[in-house]
Amino acid sequence: MSQRPTPEAPAHVQVLRFVSLLAATYILGSWLATWRHSTSAAVAEGASDWVVFYRAAQRSVEGGWGSVYARSLGERYPFLYPPALLAALAPLARLTPRVAYGIISGASLPALALALLFLRGLAQRSGRADRLTPTLLILASAPWAVCLLVGQSCAAFLLAAVAALHLWRRGRSWPAGLVLSLTAVKPTLCLALSSSCDGSGRWPAPTRSACC
Numbered sequence: 001m002s003q004r005p006t007p008e009a010p011a012h013v014q015v016l017r018f019v020s021l022l023a024a025t026y027i028l029g030s031w032l033a034t035w036r037h038s039t040s041a042a043v044a045e046g047a048s049d050w051v052v053f054y055r056a057a058q059r060s061v062e063g064g065w066g067s068v069y070a071r072s073l074g075e076r077y078p079f080l081y082p083p084a085l086l087a088a089l090a091p092l093a094r095l096t097p098r099v100a101y102g103i104i105s106g107a108s109l110p111a112l113a114l115a116l117l118f119l120r121g122l123a124q125r126s127g128r129a130d131r132l133t134p135t136l137l138i139l140a141s142a143p144w145a146v147c148l149l150v151g152q153s154c155a156a157f158l159l160a161a162v163a164a165l166h167l168w169r170r171g172r173s174w175p176a177g178l179v180l181s182l183t184a185v186k187p188t189l190c191l192a193l194s195s196s197c198d199g200s201g202r203w204p205a206p207t208r209s210a211c212c
Contacts (some may be wrong), residue, residue, distance in 0.1 A: 009133075017133055023140035031105065031148055038101035050104040050151025052077045056085075057092035057100075085185050101151060108148055108155035112138070115155065118162040157183055 009017070043051050052072075056079045059068045065083045072078040092100045116138070120131060138144055147154050160182045167176035 013133055017136055020133075020136035020140040024136060027140070027145045027148065030145070034149055035098060035102055035105075038098045040097055042101075043097050046075060046077060048150040049077070049153070050101050052079055053089055053104055053151065054092055054097060054100045055079070056081075057089040060086045060090055061093040081185055105148055105151040108152070111155040111159045112144070115159040115162045118159075118166045121166060153186070157186060 164180035
């Protein structure tokens with residue numbers, strides 16, 4: 001049996017894809033330029049999220065976890081994450097700023113890719129869904145550009161939230177709650193997500209406890 005040919009996307013969709021691809025390419029070029037200028041001077045300026053993580057790693061190694069919070073209180077971007085995160089950040093202290101930036105910001109790429117795969121599985125559409133266009137739109141979006149360029153951790157939190165939803169949809173409430181509890185690294189986000197769990201009325205008590 002011969003397969004039906006895939007229908008060609010409308011002209012306006014093709015234009016949207018092309019423009020999004022150009023924007024995504026520009027964002028990638030900007031990331032490479034930022035990576036080249038990720039030096040000790042950039043760390044001294046302290047104007048990016050990745051610098052906050054890098055400084056915290058250095059200070060935790062030099063003076064312990066307590067010194068991280070004491071030394072960052074008066075800074076423009078203080079370290080407001082729980083101490084448990086410092087254990088994961090500590091190896092960055094041995095790296096150069098350029099390598100540390102590449103790891104911190106580059107980690108957003110696989111996190112976003114996995115989140116998109118989970119979202120693809122959660123989507124319930126009949127027929128052939130257009131997955132290329134929304135993917136390009138995400139890669140060309142301003143939130144993604146900010147996340148990548150300044151080394152934010154929002155892609156990792158997105159992955160945790162989507163993975164938890166993926167498990168929950170399959171009736172695996174306990175694993176879903178444990179995965180969602182990873183967002184406790186950022187207390188404000190964990191509070192919002194766990195409140196949503198409570199509001200739904202469909203999460204068992206053990207899972208709500210894991211979220212909190």
